[in-house]
Each structure stands twice: as structure tokens, then as C-alpha cells.
Amino acid sequence: MKILLSCLCSLFSICVMAQQKPTDIDKSPMDVSYCPYNYPILKMSGKAGDQPVARVLYSRPQRNGRRIFGDVIHYNEIWRMGANEATEIEFFRNVKIGGKLIPKGRYTLYAICTETKWTIAFNTEKDYWGLAQNPKKDLTRVEVPVQKITDPVEALTIYFEDVKGGTNLIVMWDEQKISLPIKF
Template identity: 50%
Template sequence: MKQIVLLVSLIMGITVAKAQTQPTPPNLDSSPLDMSYYPVDYPVLKIQDKVSEPLVARVVYSRPQKRGRKLFGDLISYGQIWRLGANEATEIEFFRDVKIDNKIAKKGRYTLYALVNEDKWTVILNKETDTWGAFRYDSSKDVLRSTVAVEKRSDIAEAFSISFQKSGKGADLLFSWDDVLVRLPITW
């Protein structure tokens, strides 16, 4: 009986030790999922009871990496629709009615796309949600479009980023990757 217990203990010990030395799977997502809020850091402020203004918007997106590639005009073709990230199409949810380019976007959830050009982007809110990439993009479901200027940055953003920055009577939705920064003004 002691030999059986010893043998089972030995096998279990080897199994546990081997399981702890397995390498990390090589197929981890290279474009991790992220979220941005306005007000910035809203969930943290909420649990700390420091919320000074109501939740206005949340963006859910994946963050592709530059990894030495030429991005705009190559990986992301000029004049073609882009999902503003990787994997699933980027989504924005407004928790109140807002204005973009003097057009009203009603409270609700939308997919964000862009027509990217060297000097300007046309940012698009589309009512088709829960979709992958831009493969089934349907312009007849566009809610609004806004054309905004491209700003060149002196530093390089390795990972695609979307964030909010307070401005005037609302916030700018910032898109940043490589040496490009684009601001979409949102008011309420």
C-alpha cells in the first residue's frame, strides 16, 4: 500500500512540475483588446467614489502593433475602409446623445470605421455592430461621417491607441498610431 501511495505521489509531483514549466502558448493575440472611457478612467473613478461627471462614452477596440511595418498607404490602404483597430470592428457606445460635426449621434452603440487618406480621415459611425473587421461594411447603415485632419507626430506610437481628451464643451476622440494623430471632436 505504501508503494502505491508513493508511486501516485511521484506521478502527481512530476505532472505538477511539468505543467508549471510549459512555455507560454505562441498563439497569444498580438492585438490585445482595450477600452477607453469618457470621463477618462471612469470605472476607477466610480469605485473610488470620485466621479465628477456622468459616463458619456466607451470605446472597445483591439490594439495592433506597428512591428516595423509601413502602416498608412501600405498595410492600411488609402481610400479604403478600415475598422480602426484589429480583429472585431471597433465599437463606441454613447450613454447620452452627442454631436459630431454638428450632427446628432443618438445614445446607443455603433461601429467605428475610417476612410484613411494621407492628410485627412473620414470617421464613420455605423449602426451594424458585432462584426469582424470591415469585410461586411455596409455604407447604407452609416449614421454619420466626419472628415478630420491628420496631425503628424514627432514620436512613434508602436501600438494603435484610442483615447479621449477633454476639450471645450465635450471631448476629442484621439486615434494614434505610428506618426499619425487624428482628433474627432465630440460635444454634448
Template identity: 50%
Template sequence: MKQLFFTGLIIVFSMALQAQNGTKMPPLDKSPMDMSYYPVNYPILRIQPNKTVEPLTARVVYSRPQKNGRKVFGELVEDGKVWRLGANEATEIEFFRDVKIGGKKIKKGRYTLYALENKEKWTVILNTETDIWGAFKYDAAKDVVRVDCTVYRQAELTEAFSMMFEKVNDKQFNLVMAWDDEVVRLPIGL
């Protein structure tokens, strides 16, 4: 009987201790993080049996703000003002080998992506400052390259800011960025 009493007491004590040490997790972010790879779907391709996969070249990590009926370009994303290419933490791109952007050799490594948006073009900026929230401490002195990218209009609106890679040929791929009615492609050479 004593053993049963002590076992019950231990269970009750453990439950009380667990309740006291419970961790309250933060709520789901309104602009969830996402990730894209080049080659496209790289992690999935790696687990396919008997599949030869190109080596990993790039990965982009970004947060996906939603349009939610707002006017995006010219208001939410101000023309001519540095934008973090997403929401929350500034968007980061990592290259697992040297690449070329805007005719400039970019060494493998991790960089932050920013953009200056206007109706005709986005100036996409690769910057060495990483692990930063927003664009509040953006430092142009740390820019590696700036590339003007043409804005294309699409009939179907993209509700959540989206980024993906697309293969052009064996020597080039694009980082495609879309939100609202705008689509932009940043060419990246191998």
C-alpha cells in the same frame, strides 16, 4: 482500508475526468482588445472614496494592431479604403447619452467606427452595423455620420494603434486616435 482505497480511486478518477474535460484556451491575440472611457478612467474614478464623478458618456472597444516595423499608412491601411479602426472585430463606440458629431445629433447607443485614411485627413465613419469582424461587410447605407478629421504628425511613433478620450471643455471632448506617426481627433459635443 477499503475507505482509503475508494477515496484514492475517487481522486484518481476525478483527475482523469478533469484531464479529459480540460479546455484548451486560444493563444494570446497579436492585436489585443482594449477599452477607453469618457470621462477618462471612469471605472477607477467610481471606486474613489468621496469622489464626485461625471456620468459615463462614452466607451470605445477596439483591437490594437502593432506596427512591428511595417509601413502602416498607404500599405497596411490602404489609402481611400474603409478601415475598421484597429484589427479583428470592427471598433465599436457606445454613447450613454445623446451627443453631437459633425454637427449631427447622435442618439445614445452602440455604433461601429470605420475610417478612410489618407495623408491629410481621415474620414471617420459612424455606422449602425455592430458585432462584425473587420470591414469586409461594410455597408455605407448604414452610415450615421462621416466627419473629416485632420491628420497631425508626431515625432515619436506610436507602436500599437491607440485610442483615448480627452476633455476639451464642459461641452466637448475628443476621441483621439494614434498610430505610427499620425494622430487624429474626432470632436464630440455634449
């Protein structure tokens, strides 16, 4: 009887699993950027240290002819800095942002955008899809000026730019760019 019950449970599990289908290709694919730039390639070639300084995981929504800032992303409202899952940044060592010590760890990034500045929030809650931001969990918020760019950027782009004593987190999309200084 136990063998029969076990076989029936196995058959049921196989039938249930057969009904699951892979998801479609996402219109906003997930991407990752490292500091230092190209860290995985540097590591494979033996030219990198033990760990990167930071990495950011984000989805890359497309402009598709739309006006992003002010229309798709409303001014003075919280934005998850991407699409789908909220953007996450991980620091592999302590850093300073806006004069504040940020302990090594993983944080969710949010932004409040205006025409002239963005307020970037480093939030301690993680693994969120969409916009479930709890401002009480913000570790810090930092204001950065908006730079207008003449050639619109089609896909949201986030990367690290090496500078003396640290890096800048660059975020570009549509006709806006911000540069957030991070000190090591």
C-alpha cells in the same frame, strides 16, 4: 432506459467539452477607453457620475517596424480602426459630432484614411469581426485632418481628451494622429 440515455448524453458532452482548448493570446489585444478618462477608477472611488459619457472598445495592432498608412492600411479604402473585431463606440447620452446629433447608443467605427484627412464613419451595425461594413448603415461620416507626429506610436491608441463642452476622440498610430471633436 432514460437514465442510461441521460448518462450517455452527459458523458458525450463532457468528452466534447474536454476537446476544447483556450485560445492563444492575441497579438492585437482588446482595450477600452472611457470618457471621462479613468471612469472605472473614478466610479470605484465614488468620484464619478452615474454613467460615463462614452467608451470605445478596440483591438491594438502593433506597428512592428512596418509603415502603417499607405502600406498596411491602404489609402482611400475602408479600415475597421483596429484589428480583429471592428472598433465600437458607445455613447451613454446624446452627443453632437460634426454638427449632427448622434443618439445615445452603440456604433461601429470605420475610417477611410488619406495622407491629409480621415473620414470617420459611425455605423449602426454592430458585433462584426473584420471588415463587413455596409455603408447604407452609416449614421454619419465626419472628416478630420491628419496631424503628423514625430515619434511613431507602436500600438494603435484610442482615448478621450477632455475639452470644454465635450471631448476629443484621439486616435494615434505610426506617424499619424487625428482628433475628432464630440460635443455634449
